[in-house]
Each structure stands twice: as C-alpha cells, then as structure tokens.
Amino acid sequence: MLLRRLGNYGWWQSSRFYSLRRFKPSDEAIASHASADSHQEPHMLHVVWRIRSIMRRPHWEKKIVKEFGLHKRFLPVILKNTPQVNKDLTIIRHLIRVRPLVLSQGLPNGDYEETLVTWTGELIRKPKIDPVQINTSTGGERETSSNGS
DSSP: OHHHHHTTSOGGGGSTTHHHHTOOOOHHHHHHHHHHHHTOOOOSEEEEEEOSOOTTOOHHHHHHHHHHTOOSTTOOEEEEOOHHHHHHHHHTTTTEEEEEOBOTTOSOOSOEEEEEEOTTSBEEEEEOOOOOOOOTTTTTOOOOOOSOO
8 A cells, every 4th residue: 555655656765765865966076076186196005904803704805814914903014006906905895994105204215123104004214223333342432543552
C-alpha cells in the first residue's frame, strides 16, 4: 500500500536523507575549486603512517602493508608519488595517514646526526658536528707544536 501512495518514486526516495544523496555541487563551485588547485605542482614523495591495526583485515591489505614496510604503527615511511603506489594506497586508505613530504631545509645532501619527520610531513635534519680533538696524554691540555725550545 505504501508503494502505491509514493507513485513513481521508489521506497528509498521516501527516506529523510534522500535530498542529501541528490546533492551536486554547482558548476561555479567546481570551476573555482579547479582553478585554486591548478597552480600547485604535485609533490614528489608521500609520508605514510599506519594508524590502524591490520588484524582481521583481508590478505590483500596485509600484503600491501608488508610491501610498503608499514609493519609498526605510527612509524613514518617515505614513498614515491607514482600512480601504482597511489593505487595501492587507496586500497588501504582506511588504515593509513598520508601527507606530502615537506623539505623546508632543502634536499638532503650529506651526513646527518638525526632526522625527524613531523606529523605534518616536514623533514627536520640535525647536521653532524665533529668534536674537538683533545690530547689526553698531557693532562687534558691541548698539545702545541714546539720548534725545539
């Protein structure tokens, strides 16, 4: 009886959330969003964290997590921004957090004592500093060169 009263409409259209399902953004909104993002270049590298457990997940998700080296939770892994990697990341997108790698200090070149990837994806480096050479045979004083005097 209820279906007759609805006429040409289906039972799903009587739902109170049907109007939300029909929402489509205006052409102006789509154009403004596209123009805002058009000047940005894609980033080279992703920083990926696994934030959820892989217990009781399908075998193909566990395989992708293992391939990318996301064994431990909250341990950052840096991956290339390629179509194949992005395809695999979309399969496990509910288990991970992805941010672009931000190189605020430039590209790394050399040896560093410590590096840190922040939760926002910024790479922070601490350069290695050589300690001062001290000769311990003379009681901790620095050895000076003498010309025979």
